[in-house]
Amino acid sequence: MHASPARPRRRALQLALGLVALLAAALPAAPATAAEAPTRDEYVSQLEQVCKPDAEATRRAMKGARSDIQAERLALAAEKFAAAASIFGGTVGEISLAPRPAGDEAKLAKWFGYLKAQESYLKRITAQLQADRAIKAQRLTARFIHNGNLANNTVLAFGFDYCSFKFSRYG
Amino acid sequence: MRPTRALAALLALLLVGAGAAAVAQGERTQHGNLIVALDGGLAPLTLPRDRPAPVSVRLAGGLQTDDGGLLPRVTRIELGLPGQGKLSTRGLPVCTVRRIANALPAKAVERCGDALVGSGRLVADVLLPNQQPFQVKARLLVFNGRVEGRRAMLLHGFARKPPAVVVLPFFLQRRHDGRFETVLVGDLPPRLGPWPHFAQFEMTISRRYVYRGRERSFLSASCPIPRRFTAGFFSFAKATFTLEDGRQVSTGIARGCRAR
16 A cells, blocks of 8 residues: 555654654753753752751761770671761762752762762771771771862862761761 | 982972972861861871870961952961870970060070970961052961960961061860860960961971970870771861851861871
8 A cells, every 4th residue: 555645745744843842842941951050059058958967867877986996896887887878878869969050060070979989988898897807997998088088179169068078977 | 419419408398398288288178268278197107006105296277268369367276186195294394475475486495495395387468458468477386385374385476577476375175075175275366466367377296305204295195996907097186267257167187097
């Protein structure tokens, strides 16, 4: 069966109308996306709201970890590091979804890279403590602190408080 | 100059340069356009696990703006040190403000040298009306002292250009509500005038002395970690600056020690 010559023309018209409709739908969306990009201050405020309760929860979760390590209760310390890693992972997951200020994307991408590494260090410290490998946990802690400082330097100008790395939160 | 000596001199210069750069680095936090920096460390790094040993503490820090703007005036500086450090003044001679006020460094050392516990430097931005800001660099001498019956460290600052001597008492406080139990609190009084704005400091505190036949140290510390670990990490210091508008800006640093 062959289609009549009018049918492809109608199909082309339908396609064109569909494209126009798509473009019409997309056009108002473009300025809306641009409007969604927050200023740096708005971004910091938004992230701090997420980080504040998590930073406080981390402090609570890590309470006594130092004493546990002093007393060689590595398994108990591992549980606290695991809780901290879980909280940290949740925070990073949540704040990574927030729209980023225009012009800060590269800096923030680098920062999130450091944050992912921080999460990884926390997990690896947990694993080493669980496995009773004190020296490996110690080495990873040194890297964790160094990486945290690098993360802070990357977004220094943002003036983060709860979203910045603070060694004092970890026991 | 022989090549080896020239190389040694160059290396020394590079090391000094690296040290100077470190003053402006360390851990930093930013509050608005104001960057607060703190750096420092303990020497020696390797310490006994179970008893304090003599140490020297180096601290360097200060304020800068990220846009080159003028620094706000600092009215108070607080330096917190961790509880595991021990500060001993037992048997150490005491200096008073009156003995070193208006004295050049050599005279101050002549009068209170037996109470000397450290040295360093201080940088302040001077903002005079209708003039370009300029920096004053002062040499610091730190003496064990007592002011109005309270234990203090007396910071004797001497600037060559313009010539000036200032003595600032930093009171020693013990606090039990945080991880920094020993706190040095120094007020920058209004009598310094509205023009000098504190910018940077660097000081090394270290003093060994003998009292009743026993060797003592102004500062001691241990590295209290279990046998299975070779190194530990701790909150080493915190600097808090109170600004003239009442705001407080601070930053803290973590450092490690090795156990022997």
